[in-house]
Amino acid sequence: MPKTENNIEIIVVVSGQSERIRVNTHQTLEHLAREALQRSGNEGQAPSEWELRDAGGGLLDQSARIDSTSIVAGTTLFLNPKAGAGGAR
Amino acid sequence: MALVDPDVTNRKLDHEIELWNEHADEYRRRGWLLLERRGLRVDVGFLAEIPLGPQSLTAMTACVRFDFADYDLSPPSVEFIDPITGEYATPIVPAVMPTDEGPRNMLVGSHPETDRPFFCVPGVRQYHDHPQHSGDSWLLHRANREGSLVGICDRIWRSMARSVLGLRIGLMTLPAATGQPGQMEFQVVTGDIDALLAGIPILPGAQASQ
Numbered sequence: 690m691p692k693t694e695n696n697i698e699i700i701v702v703v704s705g706q707s708e709r710i711r712v713n714t715h716q717t718l719e720h721l722a723r724e725a726l727q728r729s730g731n732e733g734q735a736p737s738e739w740e741l742r743d744a745g746g747g748l749l750d751q752s753a754r755i756d757s758t759s760i761v762a763g764t765t766l767f768l769n770p771k772a773g774a775g776g777a778r
Numbered sequence: 779m780a781l782v783d784p785d786v787t788n789r790k791l792d793h794e795i796e797l798w799n800e801h802a803d804e805y806r807r808r809g810w811l812l813l814e815r816r817g818l819r820v821d822v823g824f825l826a827e828i829p830l831g832p833q834s835l836t837a838m839t840a841c842v843r844f845d846f847a848d849y850d851l852s853p854p855s856v857e858f859i860d861p862i863t864g865e866y867a868t869p870i871v872p873a874v875m876p877t878d879e880g881p882r883n884m885l886v887g888s889h890p891e892t893d894r895p896f897f898c899v900p901g902v903r904q905y906h907d908h909p910q911h912s913g914d915s916w917l918l919h920r921a922n923r924e925g926s927l928v929g930i931c932d933r934i935w936r937s938m939a940r941s942v943l944g945l946r947i948g949l950m951t952l953p954a955a956t957g958q959p960g961q962m963e964f965q966v967v968t969g970d971i972d973a974l975l976a977g978i979p980i981l982p983g984a985q986a987s988q
Binding site for chain 1: 794797798801804875882899919921922923924927928932933936940
């Protein structure tokens with residue numbers, strides 16, 4: 690039986706909408722992003738087309754394991770689509 | 779004439795404001811200020827800290843007016859305004875964002891329909907109305923909520939406020955015949971703040987204010 694202390698709840702704000710996601714800290718941030726996309730009605734969308742950021746706006750590496758980051762229970766992260774086309778060089 | 783029942787649009791905007799309020803403290807810490815809601819228009823200002831030696835100066839480097847008319851059949855209009863007068867204005871910093879094709883300035887000088895600068899990203903009405911993006915329909919981005927109040931604010935903040943590195947001061951001396959000792963120039967410089975914090979050397983020019 691997995692240790693419960695390895696399971697934490699993280700708040701992921703997906704395009705402005707909050708989702709409370711319970712994950713095992715051994716999981717990667719990509720898994721967290723995928724769960725958040727599914728819960729927010731964006732299932733089937735590739736996490737690679739979205740950017741996961743911390744409260745300060747820093748971009749997070751989705752290949753990282755949660756327990757290798759400073760993310761703890763109750764942390765709020767932000768998930769938004771990549772910028773896409775537009776602008777000028 | 780509105781294509782969407784204004785009642786429906788108002789309720790959708792109410793929801794966008796509710797979502798903002800759920801994390802209002804977080805957004806305040808980022809320097810986002812919801813200045814005013816008037817009908818379907820929402821004005822938002824973005825504050826940045828400009829380092830001045832041991833102190834810093836807090837400045838509003840971007841201020842925009844959202845217009846949610848016909849939302850979300852249409853994406854919101856987003857235009858830059860002066861935070862004091864509320865009149866349309868050109869921002870003092872560019873809006874550079876990293877993309878798969880390299881850094882791009884999302885602040886484009888003049889929209890063919892308004893003749894005013896605009897934030898050229900999917901989810902913004904001016905982007906989808908621009909002839910160069912006629913093949914990139916808003917309906918392809920609607921489900922992702924790329925036109926959400928918080929989503930667009932996040933992009934503006936990251937490219938025009940969070941990206942502020944500092945103030946560049948230039949001094950140039952002039953020939954005595956001009957009768958002036960010199961000229962001073964002040965520019966707010968933006969750049970890749972994450973690279974700077976990671977110790978990656980970035981060009982001293984970065985992106986200067988316009």
